[in-house]
Amino acid sequence: MARIRDQILEQGPLRFDEYVDICLYDPTGGFYSRKGAVGRRGDFLTSPEIGPLFGTVLARWIDKTWQRLGCPVDFLAVEVGAGRGTLARSILAAEPEFLISGRYLAVERSEALREDHPKGVESMHDLPSRSFKGVVFANELLDNLAFRLLEASGLSWRELLVGVEGESLVEIMGDVVHVPDLSTAVDGVRIPLQEQAADWVERVLGLIEEGELLLFDYVSTMEELTERPWGDWLRTYQNHNRAGHPFHAPGTQDITVEVAVDRLPGQPEIVRQADFLRLHGIENLVDEGRWFSVEGAFRGDLSALRARSRIAESEALLDETGLGAFAALSWKVDVSAFNETR
Numbered sequence: 001m002a003r004i005r006d007q008i009l010e011q012g013p014l015r016f017d018e019y020v021d022i023c024l025y026d027p028t029g030g031f032y033s034r035k036g037a038v039g040r041r042g043d044f045l046t047s048p049e050i051g052p053l054f055g056t057v058l059a060r061w062i063d064k065t066w067q068r069l070g071c072p073v074d075f076l077a078v079e080v081g082a083g084r085g086t087l088a089r090s091i092l093a094a095e096p097e098f099l100i101s102g103r104y105l106a107v108e109r110s111e112a113l114r115e116d117h118p119k120g121v122e123s124m125h126d127l128p129s130r131s132f133k134g135v136v137f138a139n140e141l142l143d144n145l146a147f148r149l150l151e152a153s154g155l156s157w158r159e160l161l162v163g164v165e166g167e168s169l170v171e172i173m174g175d176v177v178h179v180p181d182l183s184t185a186v187d188g189v190r191i192p193l194q195e196q197a198a199d200w201v202e203r204v205l206g207l208i209e210e211g212e213l214l215l216f217d218y219v220s221t222m223e224e225l226t227e228r229p230w231g232d233w234l235r236t237y238q239n240h241n242r243a244g245h246p247f248h249a250p251g252t253q254d255i256t257v258e259v260a261v262d263r264l265p266g267q268p269e270i271v272r273q274a275d276f277l278r279l280h281g282i283e284n285l286v287d288e289g290r291w292f293s294v295e296g297a298f299r300g301d302l303s304a305l306r307a308r309s310r311i312a313e314s315e316a317l318l319d320e321t322g323l324g325a326f327a328a329l330s331w332k333v334d335v336s337a338f339n340e341t342r
Contacts (some may be wrong), residue, residue, distance in 0.1 A: 002022075002024065003022065003029065004019065004022055004169070004238045004250055004323055005164055005167075005169070007022075007177075008162065008163060008164045008169075009047070009164055010068070012188065012272045013161035013162055013163040013174070013233075014161060015148055015161060015162075015171050015174075015195065016036070016147070016148055016159075016160050016161070016162060017147050017148045017193075017195075018146070018162075019144040019162040019246075019250075020146040020147065020246070020255050022250070022251075023246075023250045023251055023255055024110055024144060024146070024254070024255060024262055025110070026251065027095055027111070029250075029251040030110075030251055031079065031251055031252065031253065031254055031255075032109065032110045032113065033112055035222060039176050039240075046140050046323075047216065047273070047317055047323050047326075048087035048090060048139060048141055049086055049313055050087075050313050050316050050317060051090075051309055051310070051312075051313040051322070052093060052275075052313075052315070053055045053090075053091035053282065053285065053286075053310050053314060053317065054087070054090065054317055055087050055088075055089070055090020055091040055093070055094060055241065056090060056091075056093075056094045057277050057280050057281060057282050057332050058087070058090075058091055058280075058284065059090075059094035059095075059096040060079060060094075060096075060280050060281050061135075061280045062077050062096055062098055062135055062137075063092070063096050063097045063098055064136075064137050064280070064327060065211060065212050066098040066102060069097075069134040069160045069210055069211065071300075072101075072102075072133045072134075072210075074099055074101075074102075074132065074133060075101065075102035075103070075133055075134045075199065075248060076102065076105055076128070076132045076133070076134035076135075077091075077096075077098060077103070077104050077105070077134055077135050078101060078105045078107060078127065078128065078134065078135065078136045078137070079091075079104070079106050079107065079121075079136075079137055079138065080107045080127065080137070080138040080141055080204075081108065081109075081138045081139070081140070081141040082106035082107060082108040082113075082114075082117065082121075082123075082234040083108060083110075083113050084116040085115070085116055085117040085118045085121065086114050087119050087139060087286045088104065088106050088117065088118055088120075089105070089118050089184075092104070092118060092125050094120070099120075100280075101201065102131060102134070103122060104120065104121045104122055105121065105122045105128065105310045106122065106123050106124065107119040107124045107125070107126060107237055108123065108124075108125070108126060109125060109126075111125075120199060127203070127204065127207060128207065130207075131207050131208070131209045131287065132207065132208070132209060132211075133208075133209050133210045133211055134208070134210065135208075135211050135213070135214065136204050136207075136210050136212075136214070137213070137214040137215070138214075138215050138216070139215075139216045139217075139218075139257075140216060140217055140218075140326075141200075141217070142194070142197040142200070142201075142213060142215060142217050142259045142264075143217050143218065143256040143257055143258065144254070144255075144256055144271035145194070145196040145197045145200060146196050147192040147193060147194045147195070147196065147197070148177075148193035148194075148261070149158075149178055149190060149191075149192060149193070149230075149234075150179065150190065150191050150192075150193055150194065151188065151190045152184055152185040152186060152187055152188065152189040152190075153173065153187055154187070155184050156176040156177075156184065157176065157177050157178070157179050157182075157184065157191070158173050158174060158175065158177065159173075159174035159175055159176075159177050160172075160174065160175055160190070160245070161173070161174045167206040168247075169247040169250075170247075176238070177193070178285070178339075179191070179193065181279040181281070182226075184221055185226045189226050189230075190230040190267055191225055191226055192225065192233070192234065192235075192257045192258075192260065194257070194259065194260055194263060196265065197261055197263075198254070198264055198265060199260060201215075201264050201265050201266070201331075202265045203214070203265060204288065205265065205333060206214075206333055208333040209333070210331055210333060211332075212330055212331065212333065212336055213268075213330065213331040213333070214329070214330045215268075215328070215329045215330075216273055216326050216327070216328055216329075217259050217326060217327060217329070218258055218259065218325075218326050218327065219258060219259045219260075219261040219329070220258045220259070220260060220261070220271070220326045221260055221261060221262045222260040222262055222263055223261060223262075225258065233257060233258040234246065234256075234257050235253070235255075235256050235257070236248075236253045236254060236255055236256075237253060237254040237256070238252060238253040238254070260326070261329065263273070265331075266331050267331075268327070268329040268330055268331050269329070269330045269332075270327050270329050271327070272324060272325060272326070272327065272328070273323060273324055273325070273326040273327065273328050274317070274319075274320055274324030274325070275328075276328035277317055277324075278318070282316075282317070282318070285310060285314075286311055286314045286335065288300070288310075290304075292340075313325075
């Protein structure tokens with residue numbers, strides 16, 4: 001985007017998180033301002049786009065949490081990073097019980113994507129401003145929050161900045177940055193400083209009066225990241241394939257990073273996505289699908305096709321070399337924890 005080059009020439013080099021934020025979320029040229037960035041016709045495929053099964057399981061999880069809290073009438077289910085509403089459609093189609101008296105809020109930063117949200121949800125630009133009883137959940141959100149990039153130099157960590165040289169974007173080494181509880185690595189090693197992700201989790205936990213925060217993402221630890229090439233954990237995607245350097249064609253490719261889970265607030269329970277889905281009934285749903293598939297095969301009806309699709313979806317969602325290996329991170333919040341923060 002020309003805006004990035006012009007801004008650097010006028011105001012000086014950008015921090016890497018500032019650069020990423022423009023690339024992904026600029027209202028006119030950002031990656032997520034373009035419709036169709038996610039999905040089979042887009043640039044990458046996530047669990048909700050595999051099919052409705054992922055949303056059906058999440059609907060069960062939301063209902064369980066609602067029941068555990070005593071079925072409150074003011075219950076909120078807040079999906080963040082809702083995109084075009086694919087996951088919301090699947091959850092609504094499952095007809096969850098919490099909607100008898102609760103509400104579904106779909107939070108999406110991109111105005112263009114919010115236009116596609118389905119009926120039955122309240123479409124929002126940001127999180128609610130007041131505390132509430134309920135759940136907040138997101139699929140592959142933290143990895144898309146902008147992050148700073150540091151490089152080991154001598155005995156220090158230095159900020160990596162984005163500058164301009166001719167017509168090209170170039171890396172510039174900035175000031176020294178102190179990183180608590182992290183020893184300095186050998187020269188050239190890089191790490192992400194995911195302040196936005198940590199701040200976002202802390203903000204959400206402060207909003208939930210009673211309930212749970214659930215996030216699906218690919219995670220690591222900061223120490224583990226220092227032991228790997230930065231190209232392994234900082235990834236770009238375009239047209240369902242790994243793309244090029246993050247400076248290449250800003251706004252046309254996704255920029256993601258593995259989440260250093262040890263740098264997030266609180267003590268989340270962490271399990272694999274496959275284990276979470278099994279815990280909340282995916283195998284029962286698949287067994288139902290097999291039964292409907294056999295029964296419907298004699299009639300050749302649409303229910304048989306949906307049932308067979310459910311079986312194929314489960315294989316992808318539980319694949320421990322793919323989506324099934326993602327982490328499910330959950331923070332439970334009760335009244336006592338809420339009061340202690342006040």
